[in-house]
Amino acid sequence: MSAEPRLDALFQALADPTRRAILSQLALGPASVSDLAQPFDMALPSLMGHLRKLEDAGLIDTKKDGRVRTCAIVPEAFAPVRGWLDEQRALWEGRLDRLEDYVLQLMKERRDDSGS
Amino acid sequence: MSAEPRLDALFQALADPTRRAILSQLALGPASVSDLAQPFDMALPSLMGHLRKLEDAGLIDTKKDGRVRTCAIVPEAFAPVRGWLDEQRALWEGRLDRLEDYVLQLMKERRDDSGS
DNA sequence: CGAATAGTTAGTCAAATAACTAACCAACAT
DNA sequence: ATGTTGGTTAGTTATTTGACTAACTATTCG
Structure with missing residues (x-):
């Protein structure tokens, strides 16, 4: 009956202010994990969890180059x-x-009615 | 930093297939709780929980008339x-x-460059 | 009145979220 | 070669979610 597991993941991913903020940041251009982490008062693994959810939902794409992982919307x-x-x-x-x-149908019928 | 708790509740409410199905049904017109429950293989209290979330998010409005609660989008x-x-x-x-x-700026500069 | 209907409340429970710390690995930089 | 930076893994914990049953209330119908 559901038939749309993708929507579940998308809406779920968007239902968190941290993740929405990450997306807003990435809309301005790609960024590394630590760039993204900087504005948040949050341990890195927690932020990584959010990135993971965003990636699983397909909202971001990430690629590791050397020791830096770059994220893009x-x-x-x-x-x-x-x-x-x-x-x-x-x-x-x-x-x-x-x-x-x-x-409109009702109005028409009432007109016909009173007209009879 | 979040500043939008409303969005949290909205996206969260939409992140569930049952709730989206309820909304699709209600888009066709108002319905009672048991009308809404009928297509789902789910105990009534569970469905009520979904209705509650939709109402808390402001996506539906419900009003009880006699023993029937009517829900509208x-x-x-x-x-x-x-x-x-x-x-x-x-x-x-x-x-x-x-x-x-x-x-465009880069192209312009390259043009100026090769032109010198 | 008494029974059926429509919804509600209360309480339980398993799984999923979202956060943390601590320890770890893999590039660079010196 | 060693330290530092950037990210990752593993494991813990508190909270929230979503579903259930059982028992209850409040209409409405016969």
Whole structure:
């Protein structure tokens, strides 16, 4: 019934302020692990955990060069999230359209009725 | 540094397939708790927990009338999520713009260089 | 009234999160 | 070759999540 484990991981990854802050930083350009860690009052392994979650969700991509691991954002990864939101809005608007049709139908029937 | 506890609750609420399915159902129109529960193979209290989280996040609104609690979606509640995504994209695009400026600058300098 | 319906409360439990410290490895830099 | 920097692994702990059962309350129906 779920059929979208990717969305679970994406939304879950975004549900944390530290991880969102990391993404905002990376949106400005790639950065190393310790660059990313610097603004946070948090031990390195904790921050690594966040990076791992972001990478597992596909939101960032990391590559180790020498002893430095460089992290970069993957902008396309946000697409499924936007997609779900759009789909959701489409459902909602579809409902509004049907509601409108219904109301118009009611008005028409009342007109016909009083006209008989 | 977080400054957006609302986003935490929103993304967290969306990070579960059951809750997303509930929202998709509600996008089609209001429904009672047992209507919503029917498609799921889950005890009622568990489903109530999901409804509670959705309500706490502000994504749904519920009202009890007699012994029936009716749930309705709150479409505006998605706005902060969209907002954050848009902001994120803006940062990314700003970065691309600066990158483009930089590349154009480099090209200009190379032209001037070879021209000397 | 008495039974069925709709939801709620309370309490339990296993698994997942998110943080920490301590110890470790693999490049560089001197 | 040794120390320092940048990151990683392992293992611990407290909290939160998500699901369950059992028992309960509050309508509504016959």
